[in-house]
Amino acid sequence: LEIVATAPPVRPITLVERPARRSSRAIVRDITFESPYEALPESVRTVRARWVTTRPEPERLVILHPGWNDEAYATRMRLGRMLLDEGIASVMPMHPFYGDRRRAPDLPTPVSTVSDFCLMGRGSVMEGRSLVSALTERGYTVGVAGYSMGGNIAGFVSTTSEVPVATAPIAASYSPGPVFRTGILRHTVAWDAFGGDTKEAVEELGRVIDAASILDFPALPHTAAAVLLAATKDGFVPNATTLALHRHWPGSKMDWVTAGHGSLQWRHKDRMVATIVESFERLDRWRKTGDANE
Numbered sequence: 001l002e003i004v005a006t007a008p009p010v011r012p013i014t015l016v017e018r019p020a021r022r023s024s025r026a027i028v029r030d031i032t033f034e035s036p037y038e039a040l041p042e043s044v045r046t047v048r049a050r051w052v053t054t055r056p057e058p059e060r061l062v063i064l065h066p067g068w069n070d071e072a073y074a075t076r077m078r079l080g081r082m083l084l085d086e087g088i089a090s091v092m093p094m095h096p097f098y099g100d101r102r103r104a105p106d107l108p109t110p111v112s113t114v115s116d117f118c119l120m121g122r123g124s125v126m127e128g129r130s131l132v133s134a135l136t137e138r139g140y141t142v143g144v145a146g147y148s149m150g151g152n153i154a155g156f157v158s159t160t161s162e163v164p165v166a167t168a169p170i171a172a173s174y175s176p177g178p179v180f181r182t183g184i185l186r187h188t189v190a191w192d193a194f195g196g197d198t199k200e201a202v203e204e205l206g207r208v209i210d211a212a213s214i215l216d217f218p219a220l221p222h223t224a225a226a227v228l229l230a231a232t233k234d235g236f237v238p239n240a241t242t243l244a245l246h247r248h249w250p251g252s253k254m255d256w257v258t259a260g261h262g263s264l265q266w267r268h269k270d271r272m273v274a275t276i277v278e279s280f281e282r283l284d285r286w287r288k289t290g291d292a293n294e
Contacts, residue, residue, distance in 0.1 A: 001208065004122070005216045007160035011036035013130045017051075026084060027053050035096070036130050037123040044101045047127050052080040053089035059139075060280050061089040062166070063131055065124065065146030065153040067265075068185070071099040071110065075265070082273045088143075088280065091131060095153070096123040114208055121153070121176065121212055128157035136163050143283070145276045147171055147265055148237060155214045155245060164222035164287065166279040167252075170229045170272055171264055173241035174248065177210030183236045184261075215248050224251030225282040225292035229275040231264040232256050251292060253282070 013033040020029040028050065035045045050073045053061075062083065064076045073092055080090035094101050097110045097120050111117050128144065135142050143166030144154040151172025158167040173179050180186060181202055194201035226249050230242040246254040255275065257268050265272070282292035 001211050004118075004211045005213075007129075007217070008126070010129045010133045010162050011126070013134055015134060024081075025054065026081060027055055031091070033130075033134075035123055035127055037096075037119075037126045040096055040119055040123050041103060043103055044096045046101070047093060048100050049091055049093040049131075050077070051089070051091050052077065052084065054084055058084075058087045058089045059141055060087060060143065060166075061091060061135055061140040062143040062145050062168075062276055062280075063128060063135075063154070063157070064090050064092045065128065065144070065150035065157075066092070066095055066098065067146065067148040067150045069110070070150070071102075079269060079272060079276075082269060083276060086273065086277045088276065089140075091135065093124075093127060093131065095127075096120045114205070117176075117209065118212070121156075124153045125156040125160065128153060129160060129162075132157060132161055132163065132165055141166070141280065141283070143168065143276065143280055145170065145279070147272070148261070149176070152176060152214075156212075156217075158223060158226065159214050159217045159220060159249075161220070161222075164220075164225075164283060166276075166283040167223060167226035168229070168276045168279040169226070169242075169245065170275060171231055171234060171237050171242070171261060172228070172245065173237050174215050174245040175210055175213040175241070177206050177213070178238050178241050179236060180209060181206050182238060185236060214245060219249045222283065222286065223249040225279065225286040226252040227255065227275050227279045227282060228252060229255045229257065229264075229271060231259040231261055233259060234261045234264070236261040253278070253293075 145168035151169035191197035
């Protein structure tokens with residue numbers, strides 16, 4: 001709670017790249033680096049990510065953050081292949097405790113405690129910020145995007161980034177708090193561990209996870225070029241939380257799809273891709289004219 005609203009200096013990282021392989025027209029390579037967040041358990045400190053690109057390399061590259069319980073690359077790979085058609089490469093990090101970064105392979109759920117949840121969130125943001133810096137230094141125009149929890153993490157990375165980034169949070173809240181207190185995920189909380197499903201228990205959980213809020217950080221100039229996409233019938237992420245993020249970033253664009261939380265991802269990948277593409281186009285206009293809406 002003492003550090004949640006702070007953004008430490010971005011720490012440099014060294015990307016270790018494994019040999020590339022061809023998958024249809026895509027060039028795929030796996031990368032690793034040491035997490036800049038030293039509070040993570042040693043067993044999950046190595047960050048693993050997948051890089052999807054073409055030859056020649058696109059100038060634009062988006063970091064695609066995973067959603068809640070996304071422990072593999074398959075879903076994001078589909079987006080990544082579609083983005084290649086738009087001239088955008090992708091780097092897909094695996095967040096702490098997920099997939100190959102699980103603390104133990106036989107755990108029933110990758111994030112089982114509030115403390116791990118907090119470590120995962122802050123670690124993901126710090127790793128994302130370091131990735132932005134490393135990829136920008138390589139000469140790419142970098143963007144950040146993600147679906148649901150991944151969109152929330154992308155929002156945190158953007159609003160604490162030391163360089164302008166294209167920003168496309170999809171089905172994202174300004175904070176994980178409302179999602180677990182009022183959305184469907186409320187039913188995944190083991191309330192017995194908090195003494196029962198009571199008003200006091202909800203308030204106590206909210207005191208911790210509501211503290212992580214993008215609204216507590218000033219809107220950086222480049223967030224005016226952000227594009228947000230949300231589903232009108234989302235039962236997981238309250239629409240009001242996405243609207244609050246949009247309003248916190250003056251000049252940003254808010255788009256809607258008539259869909260639910262799952263059907264947005266399953267049936268509207270074209271809209272998700274279009275949102276990411278538009279975020280890069282708006283960033284370009286903002287850089288040239290100071291106004292992404294021109």
